[in-house]
Amino acid sequence: MKAGKATIHDISKALGIDSSTVSRALNGSPRVSKKTKDKIFEKARELGYQRNNLASNLRTQKTFTIAVVLPRISRYFFATVISGIEEKAYQAGYNVIICQSLDSLKREKKIISSLISNRVDGILMSISMQTASFEHLEAYMNLGKPIVFFDRPCNLKGSININIDNYKASFEATEHLIQQGCKHIVHFSGAQNIELYRQRKAGYIEALKKHGLTVNGDYIFESNLSESDGIWAAKRILELKNVDGIYSSNDTAAIAAMQYLKSKGVTIPKDIAVVGFNNDPISAVIEPPLTTINQPAFRIGKIASELLLKKIQNKDTENDSIFNVLNSELIVRASSEK
Amino acid sequence: MKAGKATIHDISKALGIDSSTVSRALNGSPRVSKKTKDKIFEKARELGYQRNNLASNLRTQKTFTIAVVLPRISRYFFATVISGIEEKAYQAGYNVIICQSLDSLKREKKIISSLISNRVDGILMSISMQTASFEHLEAYMNLGKPIVFFDRPCNLKGSININIDNYKASFEATEHLIQQGCKHIVHFSGAQNIELYRQRKAGYIEALKKHGLTVNGDYIFESNLSESDGIWAAKRILELKNVDGIYSSNDTAAIAAMQYLKSKGVTIPKDIAVVGFNNDPISAVIEPPLTTINQPAFRIGKIASELLLKKIQNKDTENDSIFNVLNSELIVRASSEK
DNA sequence: TATTAAAATACAATCGATTGTATTTTAATT
DNA sequence: AATTAAAATACAATCGATTGTATTTTAATA
Numbered sequence: 001m002k003a004g005k006a007t008i009h010d011i012s013k014a015l016g017i018d019s020s021t022v023s024r025a026l027n028g029s030p031r032v033s034k035k036t037k038d039k040i041f042e043k044a045r046e047l048g049y050q051r052n053n054l055a056s057n058l059r060t061q062k063t064f065t066i067a068v069v070l071p072r073i074s075r076y077f078f079a080t081v082i083s084g085i086e087e088k089a090y091q092a093g094y095n096v097i098i099c100q101s102l103d104s105l106k107r108e109k110k111i112i113s114s115l116i117s118n119r120v121d122g123i124l125m126s127i128s129m130q131t132a133s134f135e136h137l138e139a140y141m142n143l144g145k146p147i148v149f150f151d152r153p154c155n156l157k158g159s160i161n162i163n164i165d166n167y168k169a170s171f172e173a174t175e176h177l178i179q180q181g182c183k184h185i186v187h188f189s190g191a192q193n194i195e196l197y198r199q200r201k202a203g204y205i206e207a208l209k210k211h212g213l214t215v216n217g218d219y220i221f222e223s224n225l226s227e228s229d230g231i232w233a234a235k236r237i238l239e240l241k242n243v244d245g246i247y248s249s250n251d252t253a254a255i256a257a258m259q260y261l262k263s264k265g266v267t268i269p270k271d272i273a274v275v276g277f278n279n280d281p282i283s284a285v286i287e288p289p290l291t292t293i294n295q296p297a298f299r300i301g302k303i304a305s306e307l308l309l310k311k312i313q314n315k316d317t318e319n320d321s322i323f324n325v326l327n328s329e330l331i332v333r334a335s336s337e338k
Numbered sequence: 339m340k341a342g343k344a345t346i347h348d349i350s351k352a353l354g355i356d357s358s359t360v361s362r363a364l365n366g367s368p369r370v371s372k373k374t375k376d377k378i379f380e381k382a383r384e385l386g387y388q389r390n391n392l393a394s395n396l397r398t399q400k401t402f403t404i405a406v407v408l409p410r411i412s413r414y415f416f417a418t419v420i421s422g423i424e425e426k427a428y429q430a431g432y433n434v435i436i437c438q439s440l441d442s443l444k445r446e447k448k449i450i451s452s453l454i455s456n457r458v459d460g461i462l463m464s465i466s467m468q469t470a471s472f473e474h475l476e477a478y479m480n481l482g483k484p485i486v487f488f489d490r491p492c493n494l495k496g497s498i499n500i501n502i503d504n505y506k507a508s509f510e511a512t513e514h515l516i517q518q519g520c521k522h523i524v525h526f527s528g529a530q531n532i533e534l535y536r537q538r539k540a541g542y543i544e545a546l547k548k549h550g551l552t553v554n555g556d557y558i559f560e561s562n563l564s565e566s567d568g569i570w571a572a573k574r575i576l577e578l579k580n581v582d583g584i585y586s587s588n589d590t591a592a593i594a595a596m597q598y599l600k601s602k603g604v605t606i607p608k609d610i611a612v613v614g615f616n617n618d619p620i621s622a623v624i625e626p627p628l629t630t631i632n633q634p635a636f637r638i639g640k641i642a643s644e645l646l647l648k649k650i651q652n653k654d655t656e657n658d659s660i661f662n663v664l665n666s667e668l669i670v671r672a673s674s675e676k
Numbered sequence: 677t678a679t680t681a682a683a684a685t686a687c688a689a690t691c692g693a694t695t696g697t698a699t700t701t702t703a704a705t706t
Numbered sequence: 707a708a709t710t711a712a713a714a715t716a717c718a719a720t721c722g723a724t725t726g727t728a729t730t731t732t733a734a735t736a
Binding site: 355356357358359362369370371374393395396397398399 | 713714715716717718720721722723
């Protein structure tokens with residue numbers, strides 16, 4: 001027989017011991033004597049037995065698996081959040097499944113449907129840029145299973161959210177540019193159905209207002225904040241002529257714009273000062289180094305999975321909405337110091 | 339009743355139709371009449387039915403799930419490989435589970451054990467730096483299930499490998515440095531139990547020999563090629579005094595070393611020319627831009643999953659070892675042009 | 677040694693879907 | 707209307723592990 005294909009029944013037959021006893025032994029039940037346990041473990045090793053989780057999970061209605069659903073793992077911020085999640089989850093004996101929505105709602109829906117079919121115990125999620133309605137998420141929650149939202153908050157009733165104060169971080173970043181003498185600051189914003197980007201935009205606007213600068217819709221660029229979006233934005237900036245500052249909702253777009261502007265002879269920060277968001281490793285390496293906002297990504301992951309596991313383990317807990325707000329910090333580098 | 343908790347038996351009872359017919363209807367079997375199918379689909383929608391894959395997979399002995407096991411997803415190369423894998427896999431209706439070994443053998447073993455228990459249909463894998471024996475992988479293959487190795491090849495009999503010609507790429511990179519006039523080239527190498535790093539080292543050595551340069555063990559640094567390893571290497575380089583070239587087995591270490599050397603007043607490429615490996619996005623952005631070797635990461639992922647799925651689908655195929663060698667290219671940038 | 681509680685083990689149902697075989701229903705043919 | 711093949715549906719076993727209950731074995735007590 002091939003190793004690993006053995007079942008408790010094979011052990012049972014080989015030893016003349018009932019399969020229920022074998023199961024209990026392998027799970028360390030005190031109902032099985034030491035002597036029998038030893039025999040069973042020995043035989044299990046001999047046959048290369050590995051528990052079939054499909055069967056076990058079906059019976060117990062538990063998979064000890066949680067899923068992370070996020071836009072894309074190649075973003076450093078998300079990759080770091082995942083590390084935090086995995087640390088906590090593995091400690092607690094849970095498996096982690098990672099799923100990329102690629103910021104597509106269609107894909108996000110497919111993923112959730114598959115997670116329902118596979119009966120994962122809980123989901124950690126940062127919704128896609130296209131997600132504006134939440135039926136697919138409610139379908140999961142209606143099974144009595146929890147979702148914890150990180151980074152991009154969600155206003156579903158009873159939802160648990162972990163994020164930084166995006167409004168405040170944004171306000172400070174913009175104010176920093178103003179203090180450096182910028183008068184015409186462009187903002188790179190993301191999809192407005194995402195609360196996160198609305199908050200970042202709001203912080204930017206409030207900072208302008210506080211300092212008596214005019215808020216001009218033409219200076220707010222909405223996009224997916226990809227590399228190509230950054231280049232597109234840089235081109236528009238050159239057309240606007242008088243721009244002297246950029247506050248971008250992520251580093252990716254900020255860096256792409258910087259590279260393009262540099263190639264067109266713009267000096268940073270003298271001509272245009274730039275502030276990004278996320279503290280990507282690349283932001284520290286580019287010339288000049290990019291001022292950016294650091295989020296505690298690893299901690300966000302740790303706390304998110306802590307809260308999720310707690311929710312999974314006590315089903316009785318309240319159904320309150322929870323907003324867990326962590327601190328962020330503005331890291332000032334050369335790209336914004338005039 | 340809560341949505342989503344419905345089973346075929348609930349549909350069966352509600353309609354007075356046997357559950358076997360319900361199952362066949364939901365799977366589109368021609369054995370069920372159109373009329374009955376319609377009734378069943380209607381009721382399924384009404385009850386929010388979602389198939390329980392645990393039960394289905396247990397019965398069918400298929401999970402339509404493949405796993406990717408690799409050192410860490412935050413490396414751009416690996417993240418890109420994953421995108422290629424997912425594209426192919428999703429097209430074919432397979433789920434993809436992503437697992438990070440963090441270059442730890444202990445973790446890799448745990449992961450494989452969990453994948454066995456969860457009965458995934460196949461594995462795509464880039465082994466950890468610590469992996470020198472393969473019992474854990476053989477345990478999986480003994481179940482009659484395939485593993486495809488990418489990036490880091492594996493000499494297990496009957497294994498399928500996808501990678502570039504690391505020897506050749508390395509040879510060319512080193513030769514390039516020599517042509518730029520470098521005489522004392524340091525090589526950053528990885529763990530020597532990994533075939534990949536042995537090949538890269540061999541290519542470096544051969545290039546030196548071909549051009550009549552002495553091969554000096556003190557100029558070959560073995561490490562995990564992390565950021566801190568890069569800094570450590572840079573310090574040693576300063577002690578060696580006469581180094582005029584670096585060929586690193588990855589960009590991460592090369593870039594960390596460059597940053598450190600720059601901070602100590604070394605001019606790149608004039609004093610020391612640098613070549614990395616992997617074409618990380620960061621390599622194009624650093625000053626000066628880093629010469630590096632580009633691997634077709636997305637294609638590697640696509641081809642790897644193609645081969646894996648083929649192997650999953652025809653169990654009868656030969657058990658030959660396969661080495662699939664893709665092209666790489668040296669991208670020459672300012673860091674190496676003297 | 678008989679009695680009885682405790683310990684160890686066996687029996688049997690269950691989780692939800694699938695599938696080979698048997699039975700019933702329908703429709704076509706004579 | 708009787709016959710028969712084909713279509714539709716029902717029955718029942720199965721995948722592998724778990725778990726409540728029943729039974730047997732062991733050991734302790736009187």
